[in-house]
Every structure is written in C-alpha cells, then in structure tokens.
Amino acid sequence: MSVLQESISLKPYNTFGIPVNARYFAEIVNEGDLVQLLNSDLIGEQKLLILGGGSNILFTEDFNGLVIKVSIPGIKSIEDGNDVVVTSGAGVVWNDLVQYCVQQGFGGIENLSLIPGTVGASPIQNIGAYGVELKDVFESCVAYEIATAKTKVFTYKDCQFGYRDSIFKNELKNQYIITSVSLRLNKIPDVNIQYGAIKDELANRNISSPTISDVSAVVSDIRVSKLPDPSTIGNAGSFFKNPIIDQTQFDLILKQFPEIVHYPAPNGRVKLAAGWLIEQCGFKGIISGETGTWRNQALVLVNHGHATGQEVYSFSEQIVVAVDAKFHVKLEREVNIL
Ligand code: FAD
Ligand code: EPU
Numbered sequence: 001m002s003v004l005q006e007s008i009s010l011k012p013y014n015t016f017g018i019p020v021n022a023r024y025f026a027e028i029v030n031e032g033d034l035v036q037l038l039n040s041d042l043i044g045e046q047k048l049l050i051l052g053g054g055s056n057i058l059f060t061e062d063f064n065g066l067v068i069k070v071s072i073p074g075i076k077s078i079e080d081g082n083d084v085v086v087t088s089g090a091g092v093v094w095n096d097l098v099q100y101c102v103q104q105g106f107g108g109i110e111n112l113s114l115i116p117g118t119v120g121a122s123p124i125q126n127i128g129a130y131g132v133e134l135k136d137v138f139e140s141c142v143a144y145e146i147a148t149a150k151t152k153v154f155t156y157k158d159c160q161f162g163y164r165d166s167i168f169k170n171e172l173k174n175q176y177i178i179t180s181v182s183l184r185l186n187k188i189p190d191v192n193i194q195y196g197a198i199k200d201e202l203a204n205r206n207i208s209s210p211t212i213s214d215v216s217a218v219v220s221d222i223r224v225s226k227l228p229d230p231s232t233i234g235n236a237g238s239f240f241k242n243p244i245i246d247q248t249q250f251d252l253i254l255k256q257f258p259e260i261v262h263y264p265a266p267n268g269r270v271k272l273a274a275g276w277l278i279e280q281c282g283f284k285g286i287i288s289g290e291t292g293t294w295r296n297q298a299l300v301l302v303n304h305g306h307a308t309g310q311e312v313y314s315f316s317e318q319i320v321v322a323v324d325a326k327f328h329v330k331l332e333r334e335v336n337i338l
Contacts, residue, residue, distance in 0.1 A: 004025075015116060018308065035149050049063055050177050072120070086182065099113075111192055115237075120181065122181060123178060129219070138156050143178045233302050236335045239301040242271050245270055257280070260276065290306045
C-alpha cells in the first residue's frame with residue numbers, strides 16, 4: 001500500500017524548483033497500489049495531479065489536493081523479427097530507457113537522449129527532439145481510468161498524436177494514469193541524422209558512419225551546450241511551443257522580416273522558431289528579478305534561485321504580449337501551468 005503523506009513540499013518534485021506545498025502526496029510503485037488508491041475515498045473528494053518528473057510543470061500556487069507520483073519501475077523487451085517491442089514502467093526515467101535501448105542496440109529513440117522526465121509522461125505531449133517524436137516508435141500504452149480504476153490499452157491511433165500534443169492533453173485530459181508504455185524499435189538501426197546540428201557535430205568528430213551510440217552522444221552534448229541543467233538552474237525546457245501559422249499570415253510576416261527562421265509544417269502551414277521571435281523582441285538572456293530567459297536559448301525561462309511561479313508566469317505573459325505586438329503571433333505555452 002502506498003504511504004499517504006500530508007503537507008509536503010513539491011520543490012524537489014519540479015525542475016523549476018518552485019517551493020509550493022501539496023496537501024496530500026502518494027507515490028505509486030506498482031499497479032496494485034494504484035488500484036487501491038483509486039478505490040479510496042480521496043478520489044472524487046480531492047483534486048488530483050498525476051506527477052512524473054515534474055519537468056513540464058510550473059506551479060503558481062500550493063496544490064490543494066492529492067498528488068499521485070507515478071514511480072512504477074521495470075523494462076522488458078520482446079523480439080519480433082527485425083523489431084523489438086520494449087515495454088517500460090511509467091516511472092522509469094526517460095533517459096535511462098534511452099540509454100538501455102542504445103546499449104542493447106535497439107534503434108529509434110537515440111535522438112530523444114537526455115530529455116528529462118519519466119516514460120509515463122512521454123505520450124502526454126508526444127515528446128520530440130532532433131527530428132524524432134515519440135509517435136515515430138510508439139506501439140501502445142496502458143492506462144488506468146481514474147473514475148473507474150479500469151485499465152485501457154491505447155494504440156497509436158487512439159492517442160491522436162500531434163506536435164507536442166495528444167488525446168491526453170485534450171478530450172482525455174486528467175482522466176487516465178499511464179502505467180506503462182511500449183515502443184517498437186529496430187534491431188538493425190537506421191540512424192536519423194537529418195537535423196543540421198547533428199550532421200555538423202558528427203562531421204566535427206569525423207564520424208562518417210554513425211552508430212546509435214554516436215547519435216545519442218552527439219545529441220546529449222548539443223543539449224548540454226544549449227539548455228540549462230535543471231539541477232543547477234530551474235527550468236522546464238521550452239516554455240512555449242513553436243507557433244504554426246498559415247501561409248497567408250506567414251507571407252505578411254516574411255515581407256517585414258525576411259530573415260525569419262521557419263520550417264514547413266503539415267497541411268501547407270509554416271512553423272516559426274519561438275526562440276527567434278522572442279530574441280527579436282529583446283528578451284534573450286535577460287534577467288527579470290529572480291526569473292528570465294536562458295542566455296543560449298530565449299525559449300527557455302529560468303528560475304535564478306528564488307522565483308515564485310507567479311513571477312515566472314507574469315514574465316512569460318510579458319513575452320506573449322511583446323511577440324504579439326511585433327509579429328501578430330500568439331505564443332502558446334508548452335509547460336503545464338498549475
Ligand atoms: P511531468 O512534468 O511530471 O508531467 C507533465 C504532464 O504529464 C502533466 O500534465 C502530468 O499530469 C502528466 N503526466 C505525467 N506522468 C503521467 C502519467 N504517468 N500518466 C498520466 N499523466 C501523466 N520535451 C520535449 O518534448 N522535448 C525536449 O527536447 C525537451 N527538452 C527539455 C529540456 C529540459 C531541460 C527540460 C527541463 C524539459 C524538457 N522537455 C522536453 C519537457 C519535458 O521533459 C517533457 O515534457 C517530459 O515528457 C515531462 O516528463 P515528466 O515526467 O517530468 O512529466
Ligand atoms: N533561435 C534563436 N534564438 C534563440 C533560440 C533559438 O534565434 O534564443 C533559433 C535558432 O538559431 C534556430 C531555431 O531558433 O534557428 C531553433 O532553435 P533550436 O534548434 O534550439 O530549437 P527550438 O525550436 O528552440 C525545439 C524544441 C526543443 C527540442 C529542440 C531540438 C519546441 C517548443 N522545442 O526547440 O524541445 O529539444 O527543438 O529538436 O518544439 C522542449 O520541448 O522542452 C524542448 C526543449
């Protein structure tokens with residue numbers, strides 16, 4: 001049975017390092033405990049927060065409800081021809097799963113090396129980096145419905161994945177707790193090195209036929225050079241999503257800002273680099289009280305030590321207003337605001 005704690009600090013449980021408290025807190029290490037908890041009186045009485053590594057959350061106030069921290073361990077794999085289906089407990093640290101797969105020679109998630117957080121959260125926003133998204137290897141996940149304590153298997157189609165998006169952020173928001181995720185990986189890996197920064201770094205290292213281990217190492221090094229380490233500077237990665245706009249709106253912006261960073265997006269739309277937009281508004285590397293943007297990446301908001309969630313949120317609102325005023329583009333937050 002999981003131990004129910006009362007009035008605990010969530011500071012160690014969010015990578016922004018915001019010092020708020022939770023009224024109740026329970027850590028789940030197996031499905032039996034989860035079912036017991038879901039059948040208890042607390043469910044229905046208390047508002048709930050399902051928590052993994054807290055690396056995509058900004059707390060703006062105390063959480064006056066029950067936090068369920070999902071820490072279910074375990075990785076197993078089943079071979080299927082040239083493929084292997086790897087199933088991981090939701091509480092496994094995402095990068096531990098990546099490193100396990102790289103060591104076993106299972107290809108497909110090496111480009112997602114060093115993304116913080118847990119495996120259970122990976123389908124929620126369809127994590128992505130360096131030309132790969134979780135959806136590219138996703139087989140299925142198992143989740144418990146909070147209202148009934150019953151399990152459901154979600155297939156690729158069920159999850160309705162999009163850019164930093166899935167059904168778990170929309171119709172099924174806060175309704176399911178993911179307990180395991182299965183990925184279909186390749187035993188004869190075909191590396192994906194289309195992303196410019198990976199290609200350049202492999203060339204710098206004179207690696208012409210990269211292995212998945214090389215790609216993992218290069219991606220990890222690029223990330224360390226660009227992004228602040230949450231163990232020393234609180235942050236939650238990209239604070240906003242890269243905006244996707246239609247071609248007509250893009251053509252108008254392009255006339256005024258011919259050097260704008262952009263990429264093709266599905267359905268003839270255009271994706272803009274939010275970091276570039278924010279930098280053009282003069283926000284890169286600025287310090288505002290205890291918060292600010294990272295010096296190497298304007299899209300990452302940071303806690304310089306004593307920021308409150310309200311302070312970070314208000315600062316993010318200043319950025320939204322400035323980008324809207326200059327480019328007529330409305331930035332959407334990627335980070336979950338609580
Ligand atoms: P949490 O922050 O704990 O939770 C995030 C959301 O998922 C919440 O809504 C929560 O309720 C829900 N949730 C968590 N676990 C479960 C579960 N088991 N069942 C149901 N719901 C659940 N993201 C990227 O996509 N690409 C990147 O390159 C990237 N880089 C980052 C770099 C840094 C330095 C940081 C700090 C973050 C970065 N992120 C990136 C964001 C973050 O790592 C991912 O969103 C990650 O998947 C969050 O995992 P978590 O376990 O910390 O989730
Ligand atoms: N840029 C600037 N100024 C900045 C930051 C970026 O001009 O301050 C420009 C860069 O020069 C580059 C472009 O913007 O031309 C894109 O920058 P970068 O390659 O750093 O990637 P990003 O679009 O800012 C996205 C993801 C990251 C992911 C990287 C690598 C989003 C919201 N962010 O960042 O994901 O790791 O690509 O694939 O899609 C996250 O989601 O938390 C996250 C870190």
